[in-house]
Amino acid sequence: MNKTTTATKFNVNDKKIKSPRVSELMRFIRRFKKNKRGVIGFLMVLFFVVVAILAPWIAPYSPFDQDAGSAMNSPSLEHIFGQDRYGRDILSRIIYGARISLIIGFFGVVISVIFGAGLGTLTGYIGGKFDTIIMRLIDILMAFPGFLLALAIISALGPGLVNVVIAIGVFSIPAFTRVARSTVSSVKNNEYVEAAHAMGASHISIIFKHIIPNSMAPIMVLATMRIATALLTAAGLSFLGLGAQPPTPEWGAMLSEGRDFLQSAPHISTIPGLAIMFVVLGFNMFGDGLRDAMDPNMKL
Amino acid sequence: MEKILEIKNLKKYFYSEGKVIPAVDGIDIDVKKGDIVGIVGESGSGKSVTSLTTMRLIPGDVEDGTILFDNKNILELPEKQMRTIRGNDMAMIFQEPMTSLNPLLTIEDQIGEVSRTHMGFSKKQAKDHSLKLLKLVGIPRPEQVLEEYPHMLSGGMRQRVMISIAMAGNPKLLIADEPTTALDVTIQAQILEQLKNLSIEYDTSILLITHDMGVVAEMCDYVYVMYSGKIVEHTSSINLFSSPKHPYTQGLLKSIPSLDAEQDRLYSIQGKAPNPDEVLEGCPFAPRCEMAMEICSKTSPPLEEIEPGHFTKCWLYSEEEKQKRGVR
Numbered sequence: 113m114n115k116t117t118t119a120t121k122f123n124v125n126d127k128k129i130k131s132p133r134v135s136e137l138m139r140f141i142r143r144f145k146k147n148k149r150g151v152i153g154f155l156m157v158l159f160f161v162v163v164a165i166l167a168p169w170i171a172p173y174s175p176f177d178q179d180a181g182s183a184m185n186s187p188s189l190e191h192i193f194g195q196d197r198y199g200r201d202i203l204s205r206i207i208y209g210a211r212i213s214l215i216i217g218f219f220g221v222v223i224s225v226i227f228g229a230g231l232g233t234l235t236g237y238i239g240g241k242f243d244t245i246i247m248r249l250i251d252i253l254m255a256f257p258g259f260l261l262a263l264a265i266i267s268a269l270g271p272g273l274v275n276v277v278i279a280i281g282v283f284s285i286p287a288f289t290r291v292a293r294s295t296v297s298s299v300k301n302n303e304y305v306e307a308a309h310a311m312g313a314s315h316i317s318i319i320f321k322h323i324i325p326n327s328m329a330p331i332m333v334l335a336t337m338r339i340a341t342a343l344l345t346a347a348g349l350s351f352l353g354l355g356a357q358p359p360t361p362e363w364g365a366m367l368s369e370g371r372d373f374l375q376s377a378p379h380i381s382t383i384p385g386l387a388i389m390f391v392v393l394g395f396n397m398f399g400d401g402l403r404d405a406m407d408p409n410m411k412l
Numbered sequence: 413m414e415k416i417l418e419i420k421n422l423k424k425y426f427y428s429e430g431k432v433i434p435a436v437d438g439i440d441i442d443v444k445k446g447d448i449v450g451i452v453g454e455s456g457s458g459k460s461v462t463s464l465t466t467m468r469l470i471p472g473d474v475e476d477g478t479i480l481f482d483n484k485n486i487l488e489l490p491e492k493q494m495r496t497i498r499g500n501d502m503a504m505i506f507q508e509p510m511t512s513l514n515p516l517l518t519i520e521d522q523i524g525e526v527s528r529t530h531m532g533f534s535k536k537q538a539k540d541h542s543l544k545l546l547k548l549v550g551i552p553r554p555e556q557v558l559e560e561y562p563h564m565l566s567g568g569m570r571q572r573v574m575i576s577i578a579m580a581g582n583p584k585l586l587i588a589d590e591p592t593t594a595l596d597v598t599i600q601a602q603i604l605e606q607l608k609n610l611s612i613e614y615d616t617s618i619l620l621i622t623h624d625m626g627v628v629a630e631m632c633d634y635v636y637v638m639y640s641g642k643i644v645e646h647t648s649s650i651n652l653f654s655s656p657k658h659p660y661t662q663g664l665l666k667s668i669p670s671l672d673a674e675q676d677r678l679y680s681i682q683g684k685a686p687n688p689d690e691v692l693e694g695c696p697f698a699p700r701c702e703m704a705m706e707i708c709s710k711t712s713p714p715l716e717e718i719e720p721g722h723f724t725k726c727w728l729y730s731e732e733e734k735q736k737r738g739v740r
Contacts, residue, residue, distance in 0.1 A: 302511055303506050303507075303508050303511040303512040304511065304512050304513055304514045304515075306469065306506065307504070307506055307512045307513075307574070307577075308514075308525075309469055309498070310467055310469060310498055310499065310503065310504040310506075311498060311499035311503070311525065311526050311529070311577065312495045312496060312497070312498035312499035312500060312526075312529060312530060312581075313495075313499075313525065313529060314495060317529070321514075321517070321525070322514050325514075325516045325517075326514065326515070326516060
């Protein structure tokens with residue numbers, strides 16, 4: 113704090129004076145940069161995101177072009193990751209698969225943030241009987257093992273990518289509700305919330321102006337980590353044939369396609385498996401780093 | 413003079429584990445226009461509950477009583493209408509300046525919120541208004557402070573910001589709940605001075621909640637002394653300091669260290685304040701009172717005017733008891 117005051121003193125007539133909002137962000141970035149694991153995680157995530165966005169430009173082949181003559185070829189110079197049972201280039205399929213995996217992870221988590229965190233914010237803010245009822249319902253939802261719940265939803269809705277996103281969204285809702293509820297119920301006891309009431313602010317404006325911004329940090333951290341879980345679950349569902357349908361280049365589906373050839377052509381399964389591992393690892397490390405940079409005492 | 417706030421027989425009880433806790437038990441408080449009125453009492457005496465109930469910031473109904481603000485019973489107003497009063501005609505300053513500001517919003521956003529909500533100001537108008545308010549409360553380099561975040565300000569500065577937020581709607585009544593408790597003594601004096609000036613300049617009445625007799629002496633025109641949810645004495649602050657009547661008030665005043673007299677040990681009132689959920693017969697102060705008589709533990713004394721403009725709730729001053737003790 114001392115530093116800021118002196119800094120402002122020196123920069124009074126300096127045109128390049130930084131606004132406090134920027135300096136706050138810079139402080140966060142500085143803190144985040146200190147955490148090597150977090151930075152590595154972030155770079156891994158960034159790498160996959162860039163690959164996903166640039167897929168059509170960087171993929172050497174089409175992910176769908178078959179070449180029966182060179183089926184199950186091991187990695188070579190032309191096909192760095194080798195070819196699958198139909199002779200498709202695995203590298204290209206991995207690159208396109210990054211799009212699908214990240215989209216599933218992202219939208220699945222968006223669904224759970226909107227419904228889960230939204231519900232958690234409401235119950236945390238309102239409290240009382242409403243809170244008790246909603247949280248017991250959430251407890252029931254939590255009693256199901258996550259993957260089983262996703263399986264049940266898929267079997268009700270039918271296989272397909274959109275339904276996978278819905279299933280994954282629903283299965284993460286309880287986690288977000290609980291985190292949002294506990295954060296909100298502590299944030300709402302802050303004096304600035306009472307002060308806002310005393311200033312005549314309405315409940316809605318208090319929730320949006322004071323409660324939600326001050327409860328964001330743990331939710332963002334959880335979201336980052338939950339993308340990893342979502343991705344993994346999606347891969348699992350696709351592995352079981354409930355998610356992406358062939359010939360969609362989904363990593364879990366690719367893993368599943370290769371499992372008959374584990375002995376003769378192990379690269380077909382190994383490479384998508386490694387891709388899943390790295391992206392999950394990346395998101396988890398990034399999430400840990402975010403948590404440490406935002407609040408080392410945060411428990412998630 | 414016209415009264416801005418008239419609390420009549422206010423009772424606010426809390427219910428916990430089957431027990432009734434009479435936090436505020438039938439009090440009457442009047443605040444005249446432009447006056448600074450103090451409520452003094454120790455922790456748990458019900459002074460904060462009184463102030464929060466006056467703002468209607470405590471959920472649940474009151475047991476009994478009316479609160480007339482500007483001749484309207486605010487306890488009967490719908491919540492929506494109450495919101496237009498809060499922050500506008502009636503504002504509040506809290507005890508903890510360190511936590512009373514949202515850490516994620518700039519000072520400009522926080523002061524401007526009031527004028528945008530209540531007066532429909534545009535962002536530009538709100539900014540000008542906020543700047544004016546910051547100057548009013550004597551903040552150095554106000555233009556820069558507007559763009560800063562609460563963590564960049566000291567406790568005293570933050571409390572000034574809180575005051576400027578409270579003054580944003582030009583309130584008729586300002587409720588200050590221990591506004592200087594968290595601040596060091598020099599800042600405390602400055603903040604009190606500021607409040608006093610604002611009160612005079614804008615003809616704003618202040619209801620000052622405090623446990624500090626020094627603050628009362630410095631600020632208040634009129635004082636209410638609260639003990640265990642009840643008013644035990646009220647009079648002008650000159651009267652109170654020159655001739656305190658209730659043994660509790662006397663004890664409070666005696667426990668202030670004096671500069672001229674040498675003292676080894678500070679006077680303290682023996683015992684501790686009763687638990688709010690204890691049911692006491694008679695005067696709640698009786699167990700700690702040095703002057704306690706037989707009647708004190710049996711029946712609670714009435715709040716009586718024992719001298720013109722001086723009210724106290726103590727048997728010591730009732731005619732019958734005086735006769736019994738042979739006091740003329």
